[in-house]
Amino acid sequence: MAKTNPGRFFEDYKVGEVIAHAVPRTVAEGERALYHALYPARHALYSSDMFAQDCGLESSPLDDMAAFHVVFGKTVPDISLNAVANLGYAEGRFLRPVWPGDTLRSVSEVIGLKQNSNGKTGVVWVRTTGLNQQDEPVMGYVRWVMVRKNDLDAPAPETVVPDLKSALDVTDLSIPEGLDFTGYDFVQAGEAHRWGDYGVGEVIDHVDGVTLEEAEHMLATRLWQNTAKVHFDATFRPDGQRLIYGGHIISLARALSFNGLANAQMIAGLNSGAHANPAFSGLTVKAWSEVLDKAETDAPGVGAIRLRLVAVKAGAEPGKLRGEDGKYLPDVLLDLDYWALMPI
Amino acid sequence: MAKTNPGRFFEDYKVGEVIAHAVPRTVAEGERALYHALYPARHALYSSDMFAQDCGLESSPLDDMAAFHVVFGKTVPDISLNAVANLGYAEGRFLRPVWPGDTLRSVSEVIGLKQNSNGKTGVVWVRTTGLNQQDEPVMGYVRWVMVRKNDLDAPAPETVVPDLKSALDVTDLSIPEGLDFTGYDFVQAGEAHRWGDYGVGEVIDHVDGVTLEEAEHMLATRLWQNTAKVHFDATFRPDGQRLIYGGHIISLARALSFNGLANAQMIAGLNSGAHANPAFSGLTVKAWSEVLDKAETDAPGVGAIRLRLVAVKAGAEPGKLRGEDGKYLPDVLLDLDYWALMPI
Amino acid sequence: MAKTNPGRFFEDYKVGEVIAHAVPRTVAEGERALYHALYPARHALYSSDMFAQDCGLESSPLDDMAAFHVVFGKTVPDISLNAVANLGYAEGRFLRPVWPGDTLRSVSEVIGLKQNSNGKTGVVWVRTTGLNQQDEPVMGYVRWVMVRKNDLDAPAPETVVPDLKSALDVTDLSIPEGLDFTGYDFVQAGEAHRWGDYGVGEVIDHVDGVTLEEAEHMLATRLWQNTAKVHFDATFRPDGQRLIYGGHIISLARALSFNGLANAQMIAGLNSGAHANPAFSGLTVKAWSEVLDKAETDAPGVGAIRLRLVAVKAGAEPGKLRGEDGKYLPDVLLDLDYWALMPI
Known part of the structure; x- marks a missing residue:
């Protein structure tokens, strides 16, 4: 039993620590098709290579939320296996489209810690980045979760609460390279x-x-x-x-x-x-x-x-x-x- | 709420009108795999690239019915959102195989209208065509549906009932270019x-x-x-x-x-x-x-x-x-x- | 009704007979994605093309068990449609990775027969081989099943019970060409x-x-x-x-x-x-x-x-x-x- 992953507890996190999450994943046409089977997804740019090309992209990327899910999923064994609650998200930015054939991996930095007054749990803030096979960031976000302590006698860490934006400014957003809606086809888009x-x-x-x-x-x-x-x-x-x-x-x-x-x-x-x-x-x-x-x-x-x-x-x-x-x-x-x- | 699609009502259709349906769709290997997961599909020509090549095709196309479903699905928001009943199909022709990577869109022409004697509904006949990214037709069919009127005071249109074949003649069928069953492998096909x-x-x-x-x-x-x-x-x-x-x-x-x-x-x-x-x-x-x-x-x-x-x-x-x-x-x-x- | 497959009965098998199973199948990215949706599969070599390449392979192969299922599935109409019980497996060897785009077919040789003393059933041993589009074996295994007799008056065949290994020796195993774990990334692998x-x-x-x-x-x-x-x-x-x-x-x-x-x-x-x-x-x-x-x-x-x-x-x-x-x-x-x- 010692070989299975027990997950991390609150006292296992240190501010500044960088965690490389396991199991890189190649995504392709199959994930795109499954996304259409699982959700009533109809945004044209993710449905049609032609529509995406008419918007200046090389082809139809993987749905943004599918990219988020892949990046997020990798963090679960290290961040939220012993989480009591998923408290919030902030500063999520989509930095680069994910193309069929890309291989994604995730890395998280611990940016905040605060033990709760009950002494049994604490809040962990992480900034997670998803990277493709060229080590380019495709997306990033901050998440904070309430995590149990395993050793209740472990000393409380110094409280660090990160300064997070309540909302991104438009200048914080990354627009995909080449994106151009001047020739946008509203009929094909559906509205x-x-x-x-x-x-x-x-x-x-x-x-x-x-x-x-x-x-x-x-x-x-x-x-x-x-x-x-x-x-x-x-x-x-x-x-x-x-x-x-x-x-x-x-x-x-x-x-x-x-x-x-x-x-x-x-x-x-x-x-x-x-x-x-x-x-x-x-x-x-x-x-x-x-x-x-x-x-x-x-x-x-x-x-x-x-x-x-x-x-x-x-x-x-x-x-x-x-x-x-x-x-x-x-x-x-x-x-x-x-x-x-x-x-x- | 004004921004959502309320669908069309009987009085919104005119004979001769051509409706370009929204959301083009690129289909690929993922849709093929899902078709095999969703249905006990075993026809060899759609299961094996090798078998399809031995029959003179370049590779295994998307299942004919999958192509039909994609073409049909696009028509729903414009044709059958307010339909009371799907009354029939006729003159469905498969004109060209759909290959992995093709992008499909649908267009329908209103070819018939007949208000029902109750004044509350009417029958709409449309001829729908599915087109690929080269604007080549891949399939076409006629469908007629009973649709509600929204404005019961709207005048009844001139009745136009299209003349449809009760069945296609064999000469109406399109045989895929290159199809050749002279070297057909009955053992691999299964019967x-x-x-x-x-x-x-x-x-x-x-x-x-x-x-x-x-x-x-x-x-x-x-x-x-x-x-x-x-x-x-x-x-x-x-x-x-x-x-x-x-x-x-x-x-x-x-x-x-x-x-x-x-x-x-x-x-x-x-x-x-x-x-x-x-x-x-x-x-x-x-x-x-x-x-x-x-x-x-x-x-x-x-x-x-x-x-x-x-x-x-x-x-x-x-x-x-x-x-x-x-x-x-x-x-x-x-x-x-x-x-x-x-x-x- | 004569055109449907009634399956084979015990008296229909002869030792030495080779059965070419029907419906070859091309597998690709879609099957890989579905395998990840259907099972909580996280072994990195099947999840990431990059990880597989770092292990000396050209890309991530189809999961071994997916390859087994495809090869096995083809045998069902000929071997186990009238089976009373699936009795065992032996000498299963994975001989070559299955790559996206490969087309698989299955062949079985009857290697053993033993009528049960009740005269109503018998045991059939087959050695099944899965082959790719280059006719290279990708995997093989022995399976034995109990099958009903249809004609209870059919004479019992000579009993032939194959001599099977209780376990393969390590020298019986095929290591994929090029496999090299000297640069293995344990962090990305997850343990x-x-x-x-x-x-x-x-x-x-x-x-x-x-x-x-x-x-x-x-x-x-x-x-x-x-x-x-x-x-x-x-x-x-x-x-x-x-x-x-x-x-x-x-x-x-x-x-x-x-x-x-x-x-x-x-x-x-x-x-x-x-x-x-x-x-x-x-x-x-x-x-x-x-x-x-x-x-x-x-x-x-x-x-x-x-x-x-x-x-x-x-x-x-x-x-x-x-x-x-x-x-x-x-x-x-x-x-x-x-x-x-x-x-x-």
Whole structure:
């Protein structure tokens, strides 16, 4: 038993430590096809090589969220195996498209530590970077998790809380090299609404819903080599339920947002994210979005739009996020704040 | 909410109008592998590049029905989002194989309109064409659906009912360029029965059965970017059931027909099709075929065989299609009339 | 009905007969991606082209067990359609990696026959070989099954029981051309334990568990074109359960064994295997391994390790295989004896 990975505990992390996560992964056409089978993904730039080429790219890249899932999945054995809670994301940046044939690996630096007052747990902040086979960063993000202590007598580390942006500025975003929306084909993309048609504060109900299935969330989570027991093993939780990987809900909500945001083609930044309530098989998920901000970019024809993407249980009222107590409503599953690129 | 697609209503269609459907799709090895995971597909020409090359093709194409599903899926947001019923298919022709790497898009022309006497619905006929990245047609078919009116006061259009063939003639079929069955390997194909061994009127019980699962029909339907809510959202129908996409049953029955029709390699034409009864998860599907016609072709070693493919619930008697009242029996799911190509 | 395959019965086999199995199959990136979706597979050599190249291979091959499943699946219509029981495996050798783009076919020679004393069944031994498009063998194994007689009056054949090795010797193993573990990256592989760290008799509990789903085992079994009715048709068995393909349990257990055996990268030989108890949807599977033997090889940095891989139902005690009666315990699903290649 000594040969299996027990995971790291709070006292095992040191600020400044760099962790090279295991199991590099080559992604190709198969992962692209599976992404279309697992999510109702229709953004044209990820569906068609021709459409991507007409936007100045060499071909259709892997979906941004698929790239995120691969990079994230590698961190699980080192960061969240003994995590009590996934507390937040910040400063997520998509730096380079992931092309079929690329091999990805992940590296994390510990950038913050804070032991909780109960002495039993602590918060660990890591900045994770995904790299391709040329050692070029493809994406990066900060995540913080609450982790158990194994040795309750281990001394508390010096508290370091990183200074994180509440949201990226548009100048923090990386626009893929060559991206050009001046010849954008709105008919093939599926909707006529351009960047200029969206107003800050506007709420969009994405209408469609998908009922969650055990086989589907497990196929998805496994595909990204995320090994957290709680997603796969019905004997792990006392209630016999398998908790659905939060990233599955992100991908599902993002795909559902096509209906009303078909031209929010590429994700450029993740400002913050919260898995407000757990999701289980049998639930039907719907989504709504709110426009939070808009900005111009230097790329030809390319605007940036900052969106709040909310996944809810079917029946929830679009636009309603929190109760009078300031807490997320019980039918809210996800609250994600991100920047997307859209034709102006 | 104004930004989401409400779909078209009966009064929105005009005869002669051409609709370019959105979201082109590149298909590749991943879609081929998924087709083999989703259906018990064993026709050798779609399983092996070597076998396809020995039949004169450059490599193994995407399964004909997969090509159909991609082309069909694109039409859903424009044609059948507000459809009450999918009434029929005719004049389906497979014009060119779809190769891994091809990018498909769909275009439909409205060729018929007839308002129903109740004034609330009407029938819309469209001729849909799937095109590849060289703008070459890969397949085409006529479909007619019953669509709701939104504005009941909209005037009824002039009735135009297109003149459709009840079945294609063998001379209407396109044989893939280079196809040559003179060196056909019956051992590798899995059965010894050639075109000459089948007699008109013969009924073949395909014996095998597959039980339907929610995750499988949703993965399949999503893969083709078919977005009809009724297939995915358990809260959509009052009975809480997800209606299975009719094309899922077509692909399943066609794959099951391998056992007895292993040499009916390629589908060349769809004469007509009816989804006789709805299919839901938990049902076990079996299939039988009836030989309707046979014809010679100009291609070396290639015969054409016209088949009725019937999908039924397990327990149904092979060969029994309709009751004394002329209606489909309750355990019949699909009645499909098609032309296949077979070694003579 | 005469056109469907009734399968072979015991009296249809002759010692020395060679059966060319039908439906060659091209495997590519899609099958690789699906293998990662279906199993928690993380062995780095099958996950990353870069890692495989650093081990001296041209790229990442298809998982060994995926290659086995494709080769095995083709034999089902000819060998086990009327089998009462799958009795055992022996002398399984992986002779050459299977690369994306390869086309596989299977050939079996009947090497043994023994009618049972009841006169109703008999045992058939076959040696199956999988071949690629260059007619090079990629793997081979012996399997024996109990098959029903159709004609009970058919005379019993001369009894021929092949002389099979209880386990392969290390010199029987084929090491892939070029394999070199001298520059092996243990960090990227995910564990620090090398060949020298394992002792004969050591038992490793792989800790993780996966709950079985109908959709997942059917997708997997179908992907390998294994058509045995009992896996797909809920109306086939009187109890309405679908028996899970034994190979699904092998792949699942092998993938789970990453946690503790991450460096047992390649499977080189299958010494024996028993499906101790049937597996059905809803069960949670865990795994443990026992080190049976170790040997050096001629390849640079490459050691061989002989392992017993045991799949059990969650709750079973690791290391417990048989009861006092010598029979497998009821919560044991699989007992597999194999050789793997590991960095020294």
